[in-house]
Amino acid sequence: MTTSYFNIMMNHLEHMQFDVAAAAETSLQGMEEDARGRSDAGDCTKLLFVTAGEGRLLTADGEEALKPGDCAMILPGTEHAIEPQNGGTLVFKWCHIRAKYRERDVYKKLGLPLVVNLCSEEAGRLIDTMIRCLPQEGIAARLRVKGAVLELLSLYIERLPEREKRGVEAAPSQEMAKIETVLQYIDDHLMDNVTIEELARLVYLHPNYFIVFFKSMLGCSPIQYVNNRRMEVARQLLLDPKHSVSDVANRIGMKIYYFSRMFKTQTGLTPSRYRKLAAERKGKVSGSDAEALLAAAGKAD
Template identity: 55%
Template sequence: MTISYFTILKNHLEHMQIEMVAAAESAADEAEPLTEGPEVCECTRMLLVTSGEGTLAVDGEEEPLKAGDCCIILSGMPHTVEAGPGSRLVFKWCHFHASFGDRELYKWLRLPRIVHMVQDEAAGLMDKIIYYVSHEGLTSRLRIKAAMLNLFSLYLERVPFGIEASYPEKPSQELEKIDTVLRYIDGHLAENITVEDLARQIFLHPNYFIVFFKGMMGCSPIQYVKQRRMETARALLLRPDCSISDVACRIGMKIYYFSRMFKSHTGLTPSKYRKLASVTAGSAPRS
């Protein structure tokens, strides 16, 4: 598993913007099919089967559907959803636009089209989305985004992220390129990293590199470098063998600048963060 795979997913979830456009519950059977032919939507669709059996056909490839199955269909992809013989297929669905939904990115990551979820939890989240789509209020969009992020979390937790499962073939050139860049960043955090340095690793002009990096990671190269420095600093501060000056040195900062930047980033000084983190590190979240 290349380090880029999880990093790309994490960054896109953190920076993802969601515009929910419709949500409801539908049903189909042999006597009353959903459509007469393939559908093509200009938005991304998420479907959660709650009862019955059927099939999902996308680009001529058919996959079986059963209760608990959740599928993501990207915009512009012709597809049909049909009930199985003698079965009534019931499913909750939502249509949305999201910054993660780039077809090329989805193809590069090779995410599965269908995963099987814990039905009650996923259905409860879908019900929230359906409710708040039709009840516009001050917090409706926030509640929809929270429910969608939870659904994406359930979806990703069910993806078999082993190297054999995720990469049955050689990783794409795009993943190999971004992996080279991310490894370079992690290996040179103590140095002054420039866009030119990063672009040189994969033989791109800096202007093209910035576009490529943002398309893959959801943020600019410099934003990502700062993010990695702060993530590394937080991890190192949990280690009692690392002094604050050691932490600053390992991420390439003078201690006074590091302390100022860390407080700006977390709202806490490094010493205060270390003290609080050591107290809470072993505490499990409440269910």
């Protein structure tokens, strides 16, 4: 998955506010008309995980085979039918997620596959958590449900095939081509004072319309995105002892006092403290684990 696709998904997921409307397990038998799971799911995104049997998922765009371990993401308003194999039984667990903003168009532009195989039984256990906790009252139950949704989405994202294997690279949409140009330019010019007018000119849009376009694709304003990217790059650079704090600030185009203030606001740690913790843990954990531990330390600092 290219950087721009990854960034689009991450920004939408980080800003997404959602509720789980329903979750259950369904068993379909035979091919009788009343045994076909037909629904448009309304304004909800439906996540479906097959636990037993085989069948197929039909939409207006075609059909996908279903087998144990398969997870399907069916976007809001998508008319579909779920059918078991002739004479067989298809068992699947599912949940309906209602987001606070409409992500369907963005996800369609990303060309996400309808079905991926998770090679894991964890998805079933996560949906069981939703089924068990949804009827319960209290904040703990709600947090467990939301945590299970995020874990399920992470499993789905981890199993996404590369864009090239999905055929997306061959014919990106006009919107995706524009946003890829903008995001690449931002990454190449983090040291510079990137302006809205400058970014808008890249894709031949009026600055006011560009802001609307960018937010619809990334879920945040261009300025927010630039600052977030600067902090992401800074965290990676600070893990390398050869980069001083002032060097990191220069590499992302920020004055050191402003960089330090923004970095602490976002992480709960000063850049120096972050570097010190990274040095202490060097050799003990991998880079990704170090990031997780540093994030936890920031919350407790």
